[in-house]
Structures are given as C-alpha cells and as structure tokens.
Amino acid sequence: xxxxxxxxxxxxxxxxxxxxxxxxxxxxxxxxxxxxxxxxxxxxxxxxxxxxxxxxxxxxxxxxxxxxxxxxxxxxxxxxxxxxxxxxxxxxxxxxxxxxxxxxxxxxxxxxxxxxxxxxxxxxxxxxxxxxxxxxxxxxxxxxxxxxxxxxxxxxxxxxxxxxxxxxxxxxxxxxxxxxxxxxxxxxxxxxxxxxxxxxxxxxxxxxxxxxxxxxxxxxxxxxxxxxxxxxxx
Amino acid sequence: xxxxxxxxxxxxxxxxxxxxxxxxxxxxxxxxxxxxxxxxxxxxxxxxxxxxxxxxxxxxxxxxxxxxxxxxxxxxxxxxxxxxxxxxxxxxxxxxxxxxxxxxxxxxxxxxxxxxxxxxxxxxxxxxxxxxxxxxxxxxxxxxxxxxxxxxxxxxxxxxxxxxxxxxxxxxxxxxxxxxxxxxxxxxxxxxxxxxxxxxxxxxxxxxxxxxxxxxxxxxxxxxxxxxxxxxxxxxxxxxxxxxxxxxxxxxxxxxxxxxxxxxxxxxxxxxxxxxxxxxxxxxxxxxxxxxxxxxxxxxxxxxxxxxxxxxxxxxxxxxxxxxxxxxxxxxxxxxxxxxxxxxxxxxxxxxxxxxxxxxxxxxxxxxxxxxxxxxxxxxxxxxxxxxxxxxxxxxxxxxxxxxxxxxxxxxxxxxxxxxxxxxxxxxxxxxxxxxxxxxxxxxxxxxxxxxxxxxxxxxxxxxxxxxxxxxxxxxxxxxxxxxxxxxxxxxxxxxxxxxxxxxxxxxxxxxxxxxxxxxxxxxxxxxxxxxxxxxxxxxxxxxxxxxxxxxxxxxxxxxxxxxxxxxxxxxxxxxxxxxxxxxxxxxxxxxxxxxxxxxxxxxxxxxxxxxxxxxxxxxxxxxxxxxxxxxxxxxxxxxxxxxxxxxxxxxxxxxxxxxxxxxxxxxxxxxxxxxxxxxxxxxxxxxxxxxxxxxxxxxxxxxxxxxxxxxxxxxxxxxxxxxxxxxxxxxxxxxxxxxxxxx
Numbered sequence: 001x002x003x004x005x006x007x008x009x010x011x012x013x014x015x016x017x018x019x020x021x022x023x024x025x026x027x028x029x030x031x032x033x034x035x036x037x038x039x040x041x042x043x044x045x046x047x048x049x050x051x052x053x054x055x056x057x058x059x060x061x062x063x064x065x066x067x068x069x070x071x072x073x074x075x076x077x078x079x080x081x082x083x084x085x086x087x088x089x090x091x092x093x094x095x096x097x098x099x100x101x102x103x104x105x106x107x108x109x110x111x112x113x114x115x116x117x118x119x120x121x122x123x124x125x126x127x128x129x130x131x132x133x134x135x136x137x138x139x140x141x142x143x144x145x146x147x148x149x150x151x152x153x154x155x156x157x158x159x160x161x162x163x164x165x166x167x168x169x170x171x172x173x174x175x176x177x178x179x180x181x182x183x184x185x186x187x188x189x190x191x192x193x194x195x196x197x198x199x200x201x202x203x204x205x206x207x208x209x210x211x212x213x214x215x216x217x218x219x220x221x222x223x224x225x226x227x228x229x230x231x232x233x234x
Numbered sequence: 235x236x237x238x239x240x241x242x243x244x245x246x247x248x249x250x251x252x253x254x255x256x257x258x259x260x261x262x263x264x265x266x267x268x269x270x271x272x273x274x275x276x277x278x279x280x281x282x283x284x285x286x287x288x289x290x291x292x293x294x295x296x297x298x299x300x301x302x303x304x305x306x307x308x309x310x311x312x313x314x315x316x317x318x319x320x321x322x323x324x325x326x327x328x329x330x331x332x333x334x335x336x337x338x339x340x341x342x343x344x345x346x347x348x349x350x351x352x353x354x355x356x357x358x359x360x361x362x363x364x365x366x367x368x369x370x371x372x373x374x375x376x377x378x379x380x381x382x383x384x385x386x387x388x389x390x391x392x393x394x395x396x397x398x399x400x401x402x403x404x405x406x407x408x409x410x411x412x413x414x415x416x417x418x419x420x421x422x423x424x425x426x427x428x429x430x431x432x433x434x435x436x437x438x439x440x441x442x443x444x445x446x447x448x449x450x451x452x453x454x455x456x457x458x459x460x461x462x463x464x465x466x467x468x469x470x471x472x473x474x475x476x477x478x479x480x481x482x483x484x485x486x487x488x489x490x491x492x493x494x495x496x497x498x499x500x501x502x503x504x505x506x507x508x509x510x511x512x513x514x515x516x517x518x519x520x521x522x523x524x525x526x527x528x529x530x531x532x533x534x535x536x537x538x539x540x541x542x543x544x545x546x547x548x549x550x551x552x553x554x555x556x557x558x559x560x561x562x563x564x565x566x567x568x569x570x571x572x573x574x575x576x577x578x579x580x581x582x583x584x585x586x587x588x589x590x591x592x593x594x595x596x597x598x599x600x601x602x603x604x605x606x607x608x609x610x611x612x613x614x615x616x617x618x619x620x621x622x623x624x625x626x627x628x629x630x631x632x633x634x635x636x637x638x639x640x641x642x643x644x645x646x647x648x649x650x651x652x653x654x655x656x657x658x659x660x661x662x663x664x665x666x667x668x669x670x671x672x673x674x675x676x677x678x679x680x681x682x683x684x685x686x687x688x689x690x691x692x693x694x695x696x697x698x699x700x701x702x703x704x705x706x707x708x709x710x711x712x713x714x715x716x717x718x719x720x721x722x723x724x725x726x727x728x729x730x731x732x733x734x735x736x737x738x739x740x741x742x743x744x745x746x747x748x749x750x751x752x753x754x755x756x757x758x759x760x761x762x763x764x765x766x767x768x769x770x771x772x773x774x775x776x777x778x779x780x781x782x783x784x785x786x787x788x789x790x791x792x793x794x795x796x797x798x799x800x801x802x803x804x805x806x807x808x809x810x811x812x813x814x815x816x817x818x819x820x821x822x823x824x825x826x827x828x829x830x831x832x833x834x835x836x837x838x839x840x841x842x843x844x845x846x847x848x849x850x851x852x853x854x855x856x857x858x859x860x861x862x863x864x865x866x867x868x869x870x871x872x873x874x875x876x877x878x879x880x881x882x883x884x885x886x887x888x889x890x891x892x893x894x895x896x897x898x899x900x901x902x903x904x905x906x907x908x909x910x911x912x913x914x915x916x917x918x919x920x921x922x923x924x925x926x927x928x929x930x931x932x933x934x935x936x937x938x939x940x941x942x943x944x945x946x947x948x949x950x951x952x953x954x955x956x957x958x959x960x961x962x963x964x965x966x967x968x969x970x971x972x973x974x975x976x977x978x
Binding site: 010017052055056110112113140142144214 | 662
C-alpha cells in the first residue's frame, strides 16, 4: 500500500491530473488534502501540484507557502517525509524555504506550454531513482515563471552536492542555451534538498505518463517513489 | 402594486431626450417603451430597458433569421435558448458548448477584453452543470502592417492565456487570420466545451414561489456598465474613450467559482442557476423569472459591493465578472453557503421569487424599478431589416490564373506567409495539456480531449474562410460548416453539432444584412444536409469603424465524438514508405484561393463550391479508414490546397514526401493549389493503397495516389527539392519574427 497525499490549494489545477497519474501507476488511492487543514495524514510521500495557488497574484507560490497546511508539510518534510513539488509546487517549495532559489518570469516573458527534453543528472533522488543518470527524457512544461535563479554560491553548492536533478537539454543531452526554454540558471529544471527526499521540478511528469497522452517518459518520477517504498518495506 | 416612478422620484433625474439617446434607443423605440409602461421610466428602468433592448442582448436584427436554422437531431439534448447547447455523448455523458464574441472590448483593451471573453463563455458552460474541459478561440486581426496589429495580437493572446491557463482548462484549438478588413475591428470569438452527466444538467428557469434568490462569486463594482450597449454600436475615432466599459477579469475567482458551483451541483440544493454575463443582474433576473413564469423581488442593499455608494442603476447594469445567480430549493441555504464560504466566495440572499410576475427592485428603502417580467424579457423590438444579396460572381477558370515560376517556391512562400505561417507562437502560450486528457494537441485539424476516465473523446474545432463568405455569403457559410465537419472527420470523430458566432458589420445597411441573411441560409443548408444542427450561438453586429465594415465572418465551432481515442488520426506523416492518396473531386478551383490572393494580387470569382452529398460520402469513408487503422495520417485540404496540406503533414510528422508529377487535365498549379472542397489527404501503407483507392471509387469519389512518404524533403519531379528544415524555418519563423521584432 502506497499512501500519497496531494495538497490542494485554492487555484491548484493539476491536482487531479497528478492524483490520477499516481493512482494509475501505484494502484493505490491518493488522498487530497485541503490547504486549510491543520495536518497531512500519514503519507509515504506528499505532492504539491501545479496551478495558480491563490491566483499567484503575489509572487508565485508565496501565499501558498504560508497557508495552514504548509506548516505541517514543512514539519513532515524536515522529519523525512519525501515531498515532490511540480511547477507551482516547486515555486511553493522555494517560497517555503524547503529548496533554495526562486522561479522568475521566463526570459521570453511569455507562458510556454510544450514538450522539452530533460537530462537526468541525479538518479539517486527519491523521485528520479527509476531513471538512469544521463538519460534524456521528454516531458512538457507549462509555466510563465520557471526561470530558476539562485546566487552563484548556491548554484555551485547544488552542483557540487549533485542536487541538480534535471536540466533542460537538447535531444542528445546537451544542456545548451538553445535548449533552455525559460532562461533558468545552468539550465536547471529540477533540484533536490541535501537528502534527495525533497524534489522540485518545473516540468509536468504527470502529463506524459501513458501512450494515449503522447508518451510515457514522465512515468518514472512516480515509479521512483513506488520503487523506493517497496525497497523500504522489503 | 407600488408605483416605481413615484417612490424613485427623489433620486431619479428627469428623463430627457438626450438621456434617452445616450442609452442607445433608436427610432421610435423610446415611444414604444412609454407605450408599454404606460408611464415614464425611472432612470434605473431606462437603464434596464436599454440593455435588454440592445442588439447584444435582444438579437433584434438577427432573431427572425436565426429561427430558420436547424436545431434538432437525435443527439441534441438542448438547442439554442439556454446558456449553451447540449449534445449526447452516450453512456450518460453529454457535451455542453457555445462560442461567443468579445470583439468590441478586445479592440479597446485587448488583454482584459479577451480574458473576460474566455471567462464569460466558461460561465455559460459551467452554469449548466458541466465542467469546462476544452477551450478554443477564433481570432481575426488586421493586416500585419497596421500599426495596432502587433499590440492587439500580443494583448489578446496574453489575455486568453492568462484566463484559460489559470482556470486550468486546456485551450486545444482555434484559428487566427490577418486581414486588413479587421484593421479597426478585430474579432475575438471564444468557445468552451464542457462535460456533464445527462441526468445532472442545470437550467435557468426559476421555478417556484418564495424561494431565495442567491448571489455568489465576486463583488459588484462599477465596471462594464453599458458593455452590452457598447457592443451594439459601431466604432468611431473616439472609441478609445469607451475603455472604462471594458470589464476586468479574475481567473482565480473563476476557478474557485467553477469548483464551488460544481460542488454544490453535486448536491440537491439548486433549483435553477444563471451566470451574470452581459447586462449582469438585469438580464439574469429577467431571464430566470421569465423562463420560470414567476416574479422576482430584489433588495439591492444585500448585493455584495466592491465600491461605496453604488446606485441601483449601477448595480443593475454592472458587468462585473465571475458572478452567478441561483435559485435554491427550500432549506438548502446553509448547505450552499458553507460551500461558497469554503471557497472564500461571496454568498448573499438578495431576493425572493414571487407570484407577482414583476421584477421589483428595492434600494435604500425605495422601489427603484417595478416592471412586468414578460414585458421586460420579451418586448424587445424584432426587426426584419431590409437586405440585399448580390449575385455570386462567376467562377474563374484555372487557366486564367498564371502559374508560378516554381511550384515548390510558391509553396515555400505561402507556408511562410501570414496566412499560413505556424500559429505555434500563439498556442504555446495556452496551456493545452492541463486536465491530463488532451489526446490531440493544437496544430492539426481538430483538438481532442478524452472524456475523463473513459476511452471516448470529444473533438472540437472552429473555422470560417471570410474571403469566401465575402464573395458569396451563402456558399461561404456553407463551406465554413462543412470544413468544420471535415476537420472532425479527419481526426476520426463523428460530427455532432455546431455553435455559430455571427460577426458582421452594421445590419442597418441592406448589403450587410444581406451578408447575414445569406450566411444563415448557407449554414442552414449545410447543417441540414450533414445532420449537424446548430445548438448555440452568438451574434456580434456593428463591427465597423467610420463606415468601414469587417468581412462577413460567421465563425463556426463544432463538436464531435470519438468512440475510441486509440483509433484516431492526426496530420503528421509517420511511416517511411507509406503512399499518399488524395480523396475527393479535383477541379483546380483558384477563384478566391490563397494562391490567387498571393500571386495574382487579387481575389476574384466565385469561392469553391461545396457538394454536400460528396462530403457525406467522403467523411464516412475517412472515418472508416481511421478506425480500421488503414490511415496513418489524415488532413483535409483547405487554405492553399493540396500541396499545402501535404507540406503541413510533412512538417507535423517530421518526414518528407516525394510527389509524383501531376498528369491530369488541369493546369498543374491549379491541381496543387486549387481549393476544391471535400478533399482529404491520407497516408496509407503501400500494400493497402490500391484497396483504399478502390473503396473511394465504389462511392463514386475520385481518388489518386500522388506520392510517397520518404526522406527529409518535399520533392517534385522537375523542381529543385525543398528541404523540410528550410520549409520549417519559413513556416515557423514568420509569427515569432513579426511579434518580437517591432522595428523591422
């Protein structure tokens, strides 16, 4: 039995999508947890979904980071519960201080919805373990604020500790400027905390988890969590 | 009975002829109002009637003709007359859809105008109990060279993206044209498709007396007052001054409103519900009361207000966004209120249904309006305006149009032109995958979303070719309906029904009214023959500035059902070695073609004729080929003709094509670029190609094998080949270059 919880903020809009993807892949029901609740039920992992929490009228994710449920998400994360933040969820993780850096407006100043190629640079994190290091995958992005920024010292530390999990690349895995859709520093698409249990990513793995949607490259993000759990049990 | 004019006398100014004219009453309309009321209206009443009688709300010029359209079929659950049309998808599922214009506001304030257009059409859909699952839009801008075009494209696209993306509804399709005819009147037509359960649909008729009238959503402000009136008049040089009548949208609130309404709709609390769109509180109360045969008494003191000291006039006419009006069943207030409080939305009981048959509006202890509901809802004038329809022009013979120096050179130029260049820059700004059910993305013939949790799909598209309609309104409108039908067939969907968004200029001019009448006739003929009825629609007239009118633009939005989403086709060529077949009659029709426009520098002659019985046969064959897995790619032939269709298929799939030389009787440029209707290009594995050709022939449909899927270029004997990379650069380059290099 896998116990996953998806936090629903007012304005979340990928909450159902990611719930469905996890349920199809794991075979177990996912709990939806309302932002106003005081605590998250005991979970093997917690997901902060994409969307426009609170309309994102302040900085993206800034309001959500201070919603009642986040106090417990932060506490549980610090106590070791794995947390995945996708798109707006990544922004929330940064605003909540669980991950370093910020997501700024895309350099084009436009919302971008399309498939991108990603190179898996860390295959040890809780949510990327089912990939191989160096593997190139195709997953969609859909955001206006995905331009990852941190100071050089932070970037060097992330790099040094192997915490850059996913980078925008071309089909051959070259993380070139041309393959960078939004201007992110060092082509960063996803990072983790020092333990590898908290992962934030701008791309939407739940949008390419089955062939009917045009591909399955996103599937292993969730399989990673399922595989980990099986190992922990076994 | 209270006499409104007496109690409101202290606050209401005298109704002067100037005030009457400012409210858009024309000719003898005000005299008619005096006669109906038997007294002078109060200011609030004058405002109420001005919006109810506006062209936008009353359809006074168009109603007579719209009533002639076919609106029924075994799959139609709800035709025109409600917030949106409803069609049956089987298994207890239904699709709820409509297209609506937001032209005037989008020209004045493109971002908010377009954004609130999307918001408004989504409310029309979820007010019926449907979750919005797909948005589309049909956009017409002026010539790229016009000084305002870039600004308008930028604003409109960003506005649509802002609203659709935040509400989490995928934008799966649409179309965009550039033409100088829209220089001063752009068109923004937004379509929404929702999904509901057939046994849980909601209507607007207020039934029962003594029930609470509940206001939910955003607070009321002074925005959008007289938006409907603005949308019912032509523009002049001072149109920018109308900016304050444009509403401001808040997609976050809309998202909350969708969730709260759908949550409440899952209970048994709602008797009837209606969104507050054009003419806000006025038209929603009048329509709900009228349809249910009841009266409503409102107390405006309870309306949630964003600004202080709002008058009754302002509250009744405000078009503040993201608001709904509901009649609850007895004893359900607390349950409903709890849901709206959870979603942090306003909830207020602002009135009660009565047996008086009157709309009575109280404010600050005074009766500010007291009107008989049936009169308010149904007394709007209906005009049979004079119209004249020109004889359609004579056809242009193919040999009258000079051939290009190079066929593939012409192709490249067309593919990189504003008419055909890729719209990727636009649709990439729209989230087209949210909800996790988009199985055919934008860029092809139709978008498809799965019915959540099933393997059925809803296919949707929109189309019209205004240059055809301008040349011959009847044939052009027929073509628009048929092209939609074809687009649905081309993905493997069974076409079900359409919504029409009739964009025309000033109907008081007989030649414009003639375009409208002709277009309605053409739509009617096509819908009847194809069993493809009209279930909803919208009319936008007065799209003209200083006497210059837009091309007649009856935009058609269509919905079809895909029985099994694992059996569909899209336009991308896939398999090296497949043969390319064109199915359908070839006439080399260059009159009104894009080729003629670009290379002869003019548009002449009759538009290509549509043969509706051939369409039926071809569509049926195509759907069968797709479902049997015979077709690895399908595309209909439209703007630019056969060669353009093949080029689009090659670019979409990333594989080239080697084309066999044309050896028929037509001039070859007419065969490659003619815009003959009723044709599909299909890619088929080589050992099945003859069988497919034979099956077409058995239906008396011409079909021929025209080339092979291969390589990374378009090749045609006797011509320098065209590398796909080069074609792609041309095709993808124009729009981003245009938008991002303003100092060209």
